[in-house]
Amino acid sequence: MKNILVIYGSKYGSSEQYAHMIEKNIKCKTVKAESITSDMIKSACMLIFIGGIYAGKLKGLDALHKKIHLFNGNKVILIAVGASPYDESAVKHLREKCTKGFPEGTAFFYARGSYNENGMTFTDRTMCRMLRKSISKKAPDELEPWMIAMLEAGENSCSWVNESYLQPVYTYIKAAQ
Ligand SMILES: Cc1cc2nc3c(=O)[nH]c(=O)nc-3n(C[C@H](O)[C@H](O)[C@H](O)COP(=O)(O)O)c2cc1C
Known part of the structure; x- marks a missing residue:
């Protein structure tokens, strides 16, 4: 498949x-x-958007949402x-919220990211500490x-980034090609 665009x-x-x-895995x-x-949107055959969850919203998704009507x-x-471990009901809720306004059949996946309060901006760190x-x-x-x-992460720097989270995405892309 030509013109796969990955947006993050x-x-x-x-x-x-x-x-x-x-x-590194697919031509894009x-x-x-x-x-x-x-x-970029007009010439893409497939769009893969990947974004961090911030208070239930995906960073950067609004930018894509504004242009999605151009996608052919x-x-x-x-x-x-997100920092959370996979949780079916949370992902279902997020899927419903994030796919609104996107073409029918838009696929949705979850991958675990990282959490490091010491590396955050002052505002984020203060908010996260208060929440904790x-x-x-x-x-x-x-x-x-x-x-x-x-609570487990606390003040430690944690990363759960692992390519195994992308396996269902790769399987989906293969089936779509
Ligand atoms: C202010 C703030 C809000 C967050 N909200 C959520 C959330 O609602 N759900 C979640 O799973 N993770 C949440 N996180 C954790 C981030 O999603 C996580 O750190 C992720 O790896 C961020 O992606 P990025 O590193 O690509 O920016 C939040 C982090 C911060 C700093």
Whole structure:
């Protein structure tokens, strides 16, 4: 398949890492979400968007959303990258929210990223620390998977980036070609 365009929205690098893994595996062009042009979208046969989750939204997805009406190809794939371990109901909820306004049949995948409070901007770090403090007061049976992950990470630098998360994406692309 020609003209596969990989678009990434990444603040702390995990989504960018996944985009480069895809680039090494399949013939494609890779671009930051901030740099997409109308011509890139018009000439693509397949779009693969990969973006970090920030408070339930994918970084950079708005930029693609604005141009998606220009897409004439046949497959759109969205990949959400978050700190949480895979959680079926959270991914289902995210899929419903993120695929709104995208072509019917848009595929949605999840890959685990990273979490490092010390590497965050002051605002993000302050917000995450406050959130972690409030979560730490909850009873164990009230904790959701992402809360447990946040408490476990604490102030440590954690990366769960692993190409195995992309295997279902590669299988999907192969079947579509
Ligand atoms: C302010 C903030 C909000 C976040 N919100 C979520 C979230 O809602 N769900 C989640 O799984 N991870 C969340 N994360 C973790 C990021 O999704 C994770 O660090 C991911 O690897 C970011 O992708 P990037 O490195 O490509 O920017 C959040 C991180 C920050 C700093």
